[in-house]
Amino acid sequence: MKNLTSMHSLISRLRPKGRDRALAWGLVSALAAAAPQALAACPDIKGQGEVSFIGNSFPAVSHVARQVEACARPGLKVTFKLTPQAREETERAFAAGRSPFSGATVSMGEFVKFQSLGQLQPLTDLVDKYRARYKLEDGMLIRVNGQVMAVAFIQNAQNLFYRKDLFDKHGLKVPTTYAEMLQAAATLKAKEPGLEYPIAQTFAKGWDGATEFANLLAGFGGRFFKPGTAQPAFNDEAGVKAIELMRQMTRFMTPNYLASNSDDVMNQFQQGRAAMGVLWASRAARMDDPAASKVVGKMAFAAAPATTPGGKTASHLWWDAVVMPRNTSADRDLAFQLLMEGLDEEAVKTGNDTAIWIRSVYKPTRFGTGVAAAAKAGAPIWPSEPFFSLAHAEVGKVLPEALTGTLSPKAALDAAAQAYLKVAAEKGFVK
Amino acid sequence: MKTRSFLSFVAPSVVLMLGLMAVPLLLTFYLSTRHCAPEMEMVTVRQSGPFGTQETVTQQVRKGPDGQPLQSCRFVGLEYYQKVLGLDRGAVLQDSGKAGESSSSGAAEVSSAAGKPAAVANEFWSALRFTLLYIALTTPLVLGLGFALALGASVLTQRLKAVFITASLLPFIITPVVGALSIKWLFRDDGLVSVLLAQFGGQVHWMAQAWSAQLLVILYGVWHVVPFAFIVLYAGLQSVPQDALEAATIDGASRWQKLRYVTVPHLMPLIVFVTLIHVMDAYRVFEPVLVLTQGAFTTSVQYLTYHVLLVENNPYKASAAAVLTVLGIGLLLVPLLRRTWREQRGQV
Numbered sequence: 001m002k003n004l005t006s007m008h009s010l011i012s013r014l015r016p017k018g019r020d021r022a023l024a025w026g027l028v029s030a031l032a033a034a035a036p037q038a039l040a041a042c043p044d045i046k047g048q049g050e051v052s053f054i055g056n057s058f059p060a061v062s063h064v065a066r067q068v069e070a071c072a073r074p075g076l077k078v079t080f081k082l083t084p085q086a087r088e089e090t091e092r093a094f095a096a097g098r099s100p101f102s103g104a105t106v107s108m109g110e111f112v113k114f115q116s117l118g119q120l121q122p123l124t125d126l127v128d129k130y131r132a133r134y135k136l137e138d139g140m141l142i143r144v145n146g147q148v149m150a151v152a153f154i155q156n157a158q159n160l161f162y163r164k165d166l167f168d169k170h171g172l173k174v175p176t177t178y179a180e181m182l183q184a185a186a187t188l189k190a191k192e193p194g195l196e197y198p199i200a201q202t203f204a205k206g207w208d209g210a211t212e213f214a215n216l217l218a219g220f221g222g223r224f225f226k227p228g229t230a231q232p233a234f235n236d237e238a239g240v241k242a243i244e245l246m247r248q249m250t251r252f253m254t255p256n257y258l259a260s261n262s263d264d265v266m267n268q269f270q271q272g273r274a275a276m277g278v279l280w281a282s283r284a285a286r287m288d289d290p291a292a293s294k295v296v297g298k299m300a301f302a303a304a305p306a307t308t309p310g311g312k313t314a315s316h317l318w319w320d321a322v323v324m325p326r327n328t329s330a331d332r333d334l335a336f337q338l339l340m341e342g343l344d345e346e347a348v349k350t351g352n353d354t355a356i357w358i359r360s361v362y363k364p365t366r367f368g369t370g371v372a373a374a375a376k377a378g379a380p381i382w383p384s385e386p387f388f389s390l391a392h393a394e395v396g397k398v399l400p401e402a403l404t405g406t407l408s409p410k411a412a413l414d415a416a417a418q419a420y421l422k423v424a425a426e427k428g429f430v431k
Numbered sequence: 432m433k434t435r436s437f438l439s440f441v442a443p444s445v446v447l448m449l450g451l452m453a454v455p456l457l458l459t460f461y462l463s464t465r466h467c468a469p470e471m472e473m474v475t476v477r478q479s480g481p482f483g484t485q486e487t488v489t490q491q492v493r494k495g496p497d498g499q500p501l502q503s504c505r506f507v508g509l510e511y512y513q514k515v516l517g518l519d520r521g522a523v524l525q526d527s528g529k530a531g532e533s534s535s536s537g538a539a540e541v542s543s544a545a546g547k548p549a550a551v552a553n554e555f556w557s558a559l560r561f562t563l564l565y566i567a568l569t570t571p572l573v574l575g576l577g578f579a580l581a582l583g584a585s586v587l588t589q590r591l592k593a594v595f596i597t598a599s600l601l602p603f604i605i606t607p608v609v610g611a612l613s614i615k616w617l618f619r620d621d622g623l624v625s626v627l628l629a630q631f632g633g634q635v636h637w638m639a640q641a642w643s644a645q646l647l648v649i650l651y652g653v654w655h656v657v658p659f660a661f662i663v664l665y666a667g668l669q670s671v672p673q674d675a676l677e678a679a680t681i682d683g684a685s686r687w688q689k690l691r692y693v694t695v696p697h698l699m700p701l702i703v704f705v706t707l708i709h710v711m712d713a714y715r716v717f718e719p720v721l722v723l724t725q726g727a728f729t730t731s732v733q734y735l736t737y738h739v740l741l742v743e744n745n746p747y748k749a750s751a752a753a754v755l756t757v758l759g760i761g762l763l764l765v766p767l768l769r770r771t772w773r774e775q776r777g778q779v
Contacts, residue, residue, distance in 0.1 A: 088741050117469055118492045118500040142480040152481050205727035206742075228473070228488040254620050258727040259638035264619065271621055317482050358481050381482050385489050386471075393742045397554075400727045404640075422514070423743050428468030429490060 042071035042341050044133060047334035050077040054090055055105035057082035058282065060154050060355035061320070064105065064342035067350075071341050078338060094119040094325040102328045102335035108318050108382050109389060111142070111150055114325075116386035121326045122147040126336040134340040140358050142321055150321035153343045154355040157304075157379060158215060158315045159370025161269055161284070162276040164300040166192060178216075178245055178305045178314070181276065185252040188275050199252040200274030203403065204261040210396030215278070216242035218380055219307030219314025230387045230429040232420050234395065235413035243402045243409035245307065250403060258400050270295060278304045278315065284367035285353055301370035303377040313377040319358070387429040394420040456757065463511055463750035467504040469493075511751035515739075517553030555752075558730040559759070561645065565731065566713040566763070569652040573709055574702060576653065577660025584661070585668050596662070603658035611722035614651050641728040648729050651719040656712070660705045667701040668694070700774070707767050714760045732756055 053068060055061040065080035072078040081101070083089065087110055093099040094114055106114065114120050127136060127148045142150035162174060167184070170191055175181035185198035192198075202208035213234075217224070222238025225231060250257055254268070266283045268274040270293040286292065287299040304315035322339045324332060341347070348359045356368040364372065394416040402412035424430040471490040478485060492500040513519040584595050602610060617624045618637045628635055637643045671694050679689045695702075717733040720726055726734055736756060740749035 091744065112489075116471075116489065116491050118494060139481045142478070144476055144478050146477075155481055205725045230490065255636035255639035256620055257639075259619070259644075259724055261725070268620065273620065319481055375482070381485065384476075384478065384487055387490065390743065393738075397726075423745065426466070426468070426743075426745055426748065428471050 041073075042338070045071055045076070045334065045337050045341070047331055047337070048075045049331060049334065051103075051330050051335050051338055052079045052081065052101050053103045053105075053335075053339065054081045054083070054086055054093070054101045056086040056107075057084055060282070060351065060357075061105050063351035063354050064153065064322075064347060067344075067347045068338050068342035071338055090114075094327065096327065098329055099325045099327045101325070102330040102332070103322055103324045103339050105153075105320055105322050106150070107320050108384070111321060111323060112384045113386050113389065114323060115144060115149055119325055119327070120149050120323050121328075121332070122149060123151065123324060123336065124148045126333065127151070129333075130337065130340060134344050136340070137359060140343075142319075150323045151339070151343065152319040152321035152358055153348075154320050154357050155371060155375075156280060156282050156318040156320070156356065157371045157374040158211075158278045159281050159304050159374050160276065160302045161279050161287070161299055161370075162302065163272075163295065163298055165298045166195070166275050174300075174302050175276070175305045176303075177309055177311070178219075178249075178307050179309070181305050182248060182252070184276065185249075189252060192275070195273070195275055197252060197254045197268070197273060198275045199249055200260065200265045200268040200277040200279075201249065201253065201257075202260055202262050202265050202279065203246065203250070203253070203257040203399070204264075205258055205400050206396040207392070208261045208396075209258075209399040209403075210392045212246065212278075213239075213242055213395050213399065214383070214392065215304065215314045215316060216245055216307055218316065219311060221311075224383055224388060224391050225385060230385070230424055232391060232417040234391065235410070235417040239413045240409045241307070243399075243413070247403055247405075247409075258403070269293075269299065281368065281371045282355060284370065285365070287367075301367065301373075303370065303373035303379070306377075313374055313379050315374050315379045316382040317371075317375060317379050318382050387424050387427070390423050390427065390429070391416075391420045394423070456754075459750045460754055462747055463754050464506060464508055465504060466507045466511070466747050467502050470501045470503055507747075511748045512755065514748060515555050515735075515752050515755060517555055554730060554735055555732070555755075558732050558735045561729050562714060562716060562731045562733075564645070565649055565652060565716050566710055568649050569656065569713055570706060570709055572653045573656045573660045574705060576657045577705070578664050578698075580657065580661040581665040581668055584665055596665070599661055600658045602654050603656070603662075605655075607655065607718035608722055610655055611651055611719045614647070614654070614719070615723050618647055638724060638727065644724045644728040647723055648716070648719045651723065652713065652716060655719075656709055660709070663701050663705050664698060667698045671697050703767060703770060707764065707771075710763050710767070711760055714763060715756065732759065 053065070055065060062082055065082055068080050069078050081089075086104070087106075090101070090104045090106065090110065091113070093101050094104075095117070111120075124147050127141060130136070136151065140152050141148045142152055160175070166172075166188060167174065170187060172184045172187060173180075175184050181199070188195055188198040201212060203212060214224070217234060217238055220238035220241045222234060222236060222242065224234045226233045254260065254273075256264075260268075262280055262283060265274070265277060265279050266286060269277070269279070269287060270289075272294045281301070284299070284301055288296050290296050303313040306312055307314045322343065324335060324339075328335070343359075345359060345361045348357045348361050351357075352363055353365055353367075356362070356364070356371050395413070397419070398407070398412040398416045401407040402409050407415070421430055470493040472493050473488060474491045475486060475488050476491070478487065492502075495501050510519070580599055584592055584599070587595055605613075616622055619625065620636070625635065625637065635643055637647050675693050675697075676689055679693050684692070715733045716731045717737065720729050720731045720734045721737070723729075726738070730738075732752075733756065736749050736752040739745055739752055743749075
């Protein structure tokens, strides 16, 4: 405000009389009306300096980033780097001597890695200090052995997308098991000639396919590791069943399934080429985007099917959170406040439809029904072993061989288990 | 020339080459012979969050007295080279008695539990196979098409030439990832090419089997690099001696004979140059593999290095893979370099 007053006095001295004066007054008052908003973006934050953050570039994180960057002002430079390579960059930064980023948004899987490597700093004191100001809710706090290590803001899960119009037309009920899903697919294939590939799922080589495998493995009651060890257990009966189920599904999918990642599956739904499949809830809102979708209002969402009748939904729950690394030299108090500005109630209200927020002010939309159903149906939490991503990657590599039949499911999984043991030993997880 | 002034002339480039090429290469080699891993210990962790509280047995890094995470480093010699090349399997299984030494006891346990070790081809060799196939198929196509375009451009009128050259250069100017994405979108289920082919009854699911996925990557490679060959050879065509061509015409040479015995020999150094550069580039084929197929049916040597570095998160093993890549390129270039060397000596 000091600047404004001096500006006002300057203008009134220059143009003391008549019409010009009125004009000058008008200008000043217009400025004054606009200025408080700009200045008051984050009025409680007192610090000075330069703070950088990093995060993955999807809609909800972009929204958070914009809120955080809005706190910038003369003397306080705030940058929030958004990139699809955030995982790799954050890993390098947090492992370095000094991290160029004072904070990051990470998914659950990444959090586990950082936590196990001791690269995160506890936030308990900061949470206590600012809990009231930012109305931090208990459900947002990720505690490890009592200490707050991260503040979560959104949740996500893979859930069932299905064409309600087609299901209604043919009197099909929403599948609660994969067997029902295959049946519904067969019916649609027979009765809807325009619909070539009733099922679409992310079976792409690598991360996507392996994540589907992880969901189904959990559905069949399997485990990735022998309890309490880093020894693989995914190459057992449940693993074989999971792959056999995936093989059955491929009959109803585009033959290009090995290249179908989340973008491709979303596209198949939007173009009306597929009628059902399990996909990320964060893609749900895009089904009603008239610019990209031919199925506006026709898609509905439910919990992912179970693999066995009466079983739990074969999916996992995820969250995304902000963390701060140990190796930062920036003002941690300031960095924390800036991050919290991006997660406050106001931010959730303005970005309500971009994600499924954890805060209680979030107003659920129809796009979040699948996640809510998944949570209610008892979906487990994504595995939290730090060596999980290594096993996951090896499964992703052999999946094409198993799905196309070059290798038997058992042989493929055994190969993955063997390869996993090698890399796990290299990383010191297996002696 | 005095030795002193000779040295001062070459010093800047020698220093640059040492600093930007030799030193990083040596550092990479040094990294590839080492191994660091955090010291992990089993712990029981009680974690709570939006989905409730759960207790898990997991691993956590051991911390020193100052609270810093502990990690141990050691010299591993050429172990990672063996691993990348897949020469270690037998060794690992025999080694299973020595627990704690390197990797083995667990692997032995799995393979005995699983019966016989699974018959999966070593990744490096399958990656190398596709990389060599890619080089073998793209190189002649790049040269042939580039030469044809250059010949075409040289007979066009001046005004058409500008348009033609600009248009032909576009694929080379576009960022590889963007180029690969646009090719992917042409060939996926709803893509223009797939739909057009289906109209004529030739529906192909490009990412569904090995031959088509590999063809797509090769197609991208040709599309992306032809402009480079084109522009170099086009420049070469401008300097073909007209008197030699006229003499050939007077001697009654046909158009084809003039091309075969005058133009091509004149362009030979440039053809060798384009081949040299393309072989080097092609051995490092990466973007189309990552974007078009995510490595399904088509892993390349460079894709493997990327995978080791970013997915396995192992910079030491990735360094070994990178050094092997350099050696591979070196081997491939030996015949071409020998030819250039001989020519240089011949001229001197």
